[in-house]
Amino acid sequence: MSTGVIIALIVIVAAVALVAAVLTLLARRPQGGRSLQRRFGPEYDRAVARHDGDTRAAEADLTERVKRHGSLRQQPLEPAAREQFAARWAAAQERFVDSPREAVAEADRLLGELAGARGYPDTGRYEEQLEALSVHHAHHVHGYRRVHGAAHASGGATGNGTGTEEMREAxxxxxxxFEDLVSPSRKDDVRHRADTGTDGAEVAADNSDAARSGNRTHVPWTFNRRHAKGS
Structure with a gap:
């Protein structure tokens, strides 16, 4: 075998090894930029803004969130607990008409308790809880952030605090x-039936009913822009 052929083979082997190494590194990367954008949606943009437009820093932050909370498994809610949470949320909505600030504070507490019941960090660790929620509910977690901020703002509607309209929007x-967290998933239903010994026919029937209703817990909205009083 000539020297030229040997050199060519060495170059080919080295190139193959280099390509394999690059592919391995890419496979081991937790998230890419586009993948993070798809996963986090509006949270991706907020992370970039929080890092003053530094995309690399924002992506490092979001990737770290996925590492910490990506493997979290959402715990199922018992039907009785689900109904209790739904009733409390409906009551908070009704309370908003006369006491907006108290209603928002209750909504903040309720979301924290519900997230804790679903297996997220408990309500005493708000920042960590919010991070975990952002990994699994990125498109809706900002509502919790807004309610928490409104609940802890100082002053009244005419002071430095959050006004009634802002609280309503929050x-x-x-x-x-709330609906994401309180509504049962198919996995929750199957796991609950397995724990309680309900047969497969009932599981299928319940899942069919859930599918027809959008698998959501209905919580009526009881106030609008015209009804809410000032705080």
Whole structure:
């Protein structure tokens, strides 16, 4: 075998090894920029803004969130607990008409408790809880952020705090996350039936009903722009 052929073979082997190494590194990367954008949606843009437009820093932040919370498994809610959470949210909505600030504070507490019940960090660790929620509910987590901010703002509607209209909008946006967390998934239903010994026919029937209703827990909205009083 000539020297030229040997050199060519060495170059080919080295090139193949280099390509394999690059592909391995790419496969091991937790997330790419486009993947993070798809996963986090509006949270991606907020992360970039928070890092003053530094995309690389924002992506490092979001990738770290996925590492910490991506493997979290959402725990199922018992039907009785689900009904209790739904009733409390409906009551908070009704309370908003006369006491907007108290209603927002209750919504903030309720979201924290519900997230804790679903297996996220408990309500005493708001920042960590919010991070975990952003990994699994990125498109709706900002509502919780807004409600929490409104609940902890100082002053009244005419002072430095959050006004009634802002609180109303925060409650409206937070409702989407509440419904995400309180509504049963197919996996929750199957796991609950397995734990309680319900047979397969009942599981199929219940899942069919859930599919027809959009698999959401209905929580009526009870106030609008005209009804809410000032705080």
């Amino acid at each position: 409650m409206l946006e937070a409702r989407a996350l």
